[in-house]
Amino acid sequence: MSADRLSGAAPRTFALAITGASGALYAVRTMAALLERECHLEVVISDYGRRLLLDELGERAAVPQLRAFLIEKYGEAAARGSFEVLSNKDLGATIASGSHDCEGMVIVPCSMKTLAGVAHGLSRNLIERAADVMLKEKRRLVVVARETPMSLPQLKNMVLCAEAGAMILPAMPAFYQMPTSLDDLADFMAGKILSALGLAHSLYPKWQG
Numbered sequence: 001m002s003a004d005r006l007s008g009a010a011p012r013t014f015a016l017a018i019t020g021a022s023g024a025l026y027a028v029r030t031m032a033a034l035l036e037r038e039c040h041l042e043v044v045i046s047d048y049g050r051r052l053l054l055d056e057l058g059e060r061a062a063v064p065q066l067r068a069f070l071i072e073k074y075g076e077a078a079a080r081g082s083f084e085v086l087s088n089k090d091l092g093a094t095i096a097s098g099s100h101d102c103e104g105m106v107i108v109p110c111s112m113k114t115l116a117g118v119a120h121g122l123s124r125n126l127i128e129r130a131a132d133v134m135l136k137e138k139r140r141l142v143v144v145a146r147e148t149p150m151s152l153p154q155l156k157n158m159v160l161c162a163e164a165g166a167m168i169l170p171a172m173p174a175f176y177q178m179p180t181s182l183d184d185l186a187d188f189m190a191g192k193i194l195s196a197l198g199l200a201h202s203l204y205p206k207w208q209g
C-alpha cells in the first residue's frame, strides 16, 4: 500500500475526456497509466468518443466494460486508481465547477469539433465546460488534437487554446525510440501526456543524446 493511502491523503484527481477523433488507443493507455499511479479520474466520453472506442478497439472496450478491459490489457496495476464516468450532458457534474478539487484535464484524443468548442469557450457539454473551468482557474489543460491535414480554422483554434493557457499536444508519436508496435506508440503519447500533467513515468526510454 502506498504512503498516500496509509496517510489517508486524497488521490490526485484529473479529468480525462475522450472525443470522436481517431486514437482511442491513446485514450485507454493514458487512462491505465494514470490509474497505475493511483490517480482518481473523472472521465467524460462524447457520443463519437464511445463510437471510436468500439470502432478502433472492439466491443471489449465498450464503456460499461472499460475497467475490465484496462486490467486485461495493462495488468492489475490499472486497478490501483479509481475512475467514474460522467455524462457529457450533465453540466452540473463535479468538474463543471472551479470549486471542485480537480487539478488538471486531458482531452485525448481531441476532435476538431471539441477543439473549436474549447477555443471559443462554448461550454456546450461537460467536456467543453470542464475545459473552460481549467482555463479560467489556470489549471493544466492538455489537448491531444488529431486531424490531418488541418484547415486554417482548426490551426487558429489551436492557437486560441494555446493563448488561453492550454498545452496543445498533438497526437504525433515520435519514432526515435524505435517503436515495434502500436502499443509502443501509445506508450509514447501517454508518457508525453503524463509529463504534461506533472507526473513522473517510464513509459518510454528518455532521450540520452
Ligand SMILES: Cc1cc2nc3c(=O)[nH]c(=O)nc-3n(C[C@H](O)[C@H](O)[C@H](O)COP(=O)(O)O)c2cc1C
Residues within 6 Å of the ligand: 018, 019, 020, 021, 022, 046, 047, 048, 049, 052, 055, 110, 111, 112, 113, 114, 146, 147
Ligand atoms: C471513424 C471516425 C473517425 C474520425 N476521426 C476524426 C479525427 O481524427 N479528427 C476529428 O477531428 N474528427 C474525426 N471524426 C469526426 C468526429 O467524430 C465528429 O466531428 C464528431 O462530431 C466529433 O464530436 P465530439 O467532439 O463531440 O466527439 C471521426 C469520425 C469517425 C466516425
